[in-house]
Amino acid sequence: MAKDTNKQLRNEVIYSIYVRNYSKEGTFQAVMNDLDRIQSLGVDIIWLMPIHPIGKLHRKGTLGSPYAIRDYREVNPKFGSKEDFQRLCEAIHKRGMKVIIDVVYNHTSPDSYLATHHPEWFFHKADGSLGNRVGDWWDVVDLDYANHELWDYQIETLKMWAKDVDGFRCDVASMVPVDFWLAAREAVAKVRPGALWLAESVEPGFVAYNRSRGIASASDSEIYQAFDMAYDYDIFGIFKDYLAGKVSLQTYSAAINRQETIYPDNYVKARFLENHDRNRAHFSIPDEKALRNHLAFMYFNKGIAMLYNGQEAGAMHTPALFDKDPIDYDTGMDLSPLMHKLYQVKKNPIMTNSTYETKVLRDDVLMAIHHENASSPRDDQDHPYLVGLFHFHGQSSFLDLGQSGLHDGYYTNLIDGQRVEIREGTIATDGEPIILQSDEGIALFH
Template sequence: MAKQTNLDLRNKTIYQVFVRQHSKTHDFLGLISDLDRIKKLGVDIIYLLPFHPIGKKDRKGSVGSPYAIYDYFEIDPLNGTLDDFKLLCQETHQRGMKIMMDIVFNHTSRDSVLTQEKPDWFYKKPDGSFANRIGDWSDITDLDMSKKEIWTYLVDVLKYWAQYVDGFRCDVAPLLPIDFWIQARKELDLLRPDLIWLTESVEYGFIKYLRDIGYDASTDSMMYDAFDIAYDYDIFSFMDGYLNGKNDLSRYLYELWRQEVVYPKNYVKLRSFENHDQERIAKKVNHPEKLKMMTAFQFFLKGTPMIYAGQEHQVMNRPDLFEIDPIPWNPSSSIEPLIQKLTRIKKHRLMKSGVYNYIETNQIAIIEYKDSSDQLLGIFNLESLDGCKIDLPNGLYQNLLSSNQYEVKDSYIKLGHEPIILHIELK
C-alpha cells in the first residue's frame, strides 16, 4: 500500500451520492440543502458519482450513464454550474466533512471531446471504428493506455479537480496500468498529499476474464501500491452467497479474516453492502430487523463503511443509471439513529489499531477488536438464534446500541433480535 496512507481512514464513514437522483432539483444545490442531515448521520466524506456532461452517441436511456463522459473538465448543466460545485465543496468543508469525486479514466463516451480531438488515443476495430474491451458497455469507448501522452493528459485532469476536492474514487481502476496510478499518485502528492485515493476493485471472475482474452487487470494487492482504500469485491460474492443460501455465514467470515493476511498490514477496505452497481441491501434482506443487524455488522467490520444515499431509509430500489429516477426518501423507515450510534463507535481507537478477529461460533457473527486495556465485541445474531457461547466473565454487559443489558452466565449469552456491541475494560 501507499506508505503514506492515513489509518484514520478506518475511523471514517463515506456517503455516496448520485447527484441527479438525490433531491427534487437533481443538482448540487439540492445536495447542499441536505448537508446538515448527512453531517448529523456522522458522515466524514461525501463521494459524488461523475457529474460531467454525458455523451449523446449510443447513449443508454434518455439521460445516459454518468460514466459515459463527454468532457472531463466540464460539469453537466443538469447538476449545476462550476460555481454551484465550488459552493458545494465550501459548504461541505464548513461542516467538517470532505468531498470526493468519481474519476473515470478507462473510457469516455463515443462522441467525447477526446474522440474528436485525439481519435488515435482509443482502441479501434479493424474497420477503424471506436471499440472497447467489454462488450456490453456499448455507450463508451476505451482509451489505449499504452500511449504515454494520455497519462499526462489524465494527470492534468486530476490536478484540475484537486483544486476543489479531497479525494478520488477511481472507476474500474484495475483495468488501467498500475504504473499509471503510481505516477499519478506521486505527482498529485506534490500538490495535495492529503488526498484520499479509493480504487474500485473488480471481482476475481472479471479479472480472469480480462486476462484470458489478453488484457491486464490488477488485483487488490497490486492496487494497494498506489491507493489507500480498495473495494471489498474480493469477498462480496461470499456476502451475497450467504444472503441467497449459496454459502454459509462461516465461509464469509473466513474470507473477511483472510484479508488480514493477503493484504499489507496497513490495508484499508471499503465496507459497502450496496452501491450504484449493486442491489440495495434492503432488497436482498427484506426484513427490517435483519437489515439493522446487517447494517451494524457492516459498520463494525475493519475498514471504511460506505452508505449509498437511501440506505439509511431502507430504500429498496436502486436509482436508474440512465434516467431521472429520484430516491424515494422514506423517513418513516429511517434507521438514521442506529447509523448515528455506529458512526460514533467507528471513531473508537480500537477500530483503527486494535487486534481484529472473528470468533467462530454457530452461525452468529462475532467480531472483536482488542488491545492490552480494551475490547470492543460485536455480536450479530443474523440467524435469530437463542444464544451462543462466549468467552466473557459472568456478569451484565451494556449494549452500546440500546438501553438493553445482556447477561453472561457460565460462558453463555442469551440473544435477542438487535445487534450488540460491548465495550469491555480489560484488567
C-alpha cells in the same frame, strides 16, 4: 493501501451521492441544502458520483450513464455550474467533511472531447474504429494508456479538480495501469497533500476473465500499491451467496479472515451493503431486524464504511442510472438514528489499529473481534478489545461466548447503551446487534 495510507480511515464513513437522483431537482444546490441532514448521520467523506457532462452518442436510457463522460474538465449543466459545484465543495468543507469525486479513466463516451480531438489515445478495434474491450459496455470507448501524452492530460485534469476536492473514487481502477495511478498520486499530492484514493477494484472472476482475453487487470494486492482504499469485491460475491443460501456463514467468515493476512498491515477495505451497481440492502435483506444487524456489522467490519444515498431510509428500489428516478425517502423506515450511533462506535480507537477476526457461533450468528495491537514488542500491557455479535436472521439467541475471552459480568452495549449480562460464559440476546468492550465490564462473581 499505499505505504502512507492512514489507518484512521478505518474509523470513517463515506456517503455516496448520485446528484441526478438524490433529489427531485437533481442539482448541486439540492445536495447543499441537505448537508446538515447528511452530516447528522455520521459522515466524514461525501463521494459525488460522476459530475461531468454525459455523451449523447450510443446513450443508454433517456439521459445516459454518468460513467459515459463527454468532458472530464467540465460539469454536467443539468447539475449546475462549475461555480455551483465549488460552492458545494466549500459548504462540505465548512462542516468539517471531505468531498471526493468519481474518476472514470478507463473509458469515455464515443463523442467525448478526447475521442474527437485525440482518437490516437484510444483502443482501436481490428477495423480501425474506436471500441471497448468489454462487450456489454457499448455506450463507451476505451482509452489506451500506452500513450503517455494521455497520462499527462489525465494527471493535469486531476490536479485541476484537486484544488477543490479532497480525493478521488476511481471507477474500474483495476483496468487502468497501476503505474499510471502511482504517477497520478504523486502529482496530486503536490496540489492536495493527503488526497484520498478509493479504488473500485473488481471481482476476482472479472480479473481472471480480463486476463484470459489479453486485457491487463490488476488484483487488489496490486491496486493497494497506489490506493488508500479498495472495494471488498474480492469477497462480496461470497456475501451475496450467503444471503441467497448458497454458502454457509462459515464460508463468508473464512473469506473475511483471509483478508487480514493477505494484505499489508494498513489495508483499508471499503465495506458496503449496497451501491449504485448493486441491489439495495433492504431488497436483499427484507427483514428489518436482520437488516439492522447487517448494517451494524458493516460499520464494525475492518475498513471504512460506505453508504449509498437513500440507504438511511431503508429504500428497496435502486435508482436507475440512465434515467431520472429520484430516491423515495418516504419509506416508513428510518435507519438514521442507528447509523448515528454506529458512527460513534466507529470512532473507537481500538478499530484504528487492531488484529481482527470473525467466528461463527451458530448458523446465523457471527462474532467479530477487534484486538487492539501493541505499540511495540516491548509493550506487554493487556490491551482492550471489542466484541461484536451479529444475528443475521434477526432471531433471539442463547450463545456460548467462551471464544470471546470476556469474563462473566455486566457490560454496556455500545450501540444502544443497554446493560448486557454474561453469565457462565453465555449470553441471552433479543436478536439485535451487540458490541461490547472488554475493559468496560463489571465482574460478576457467582
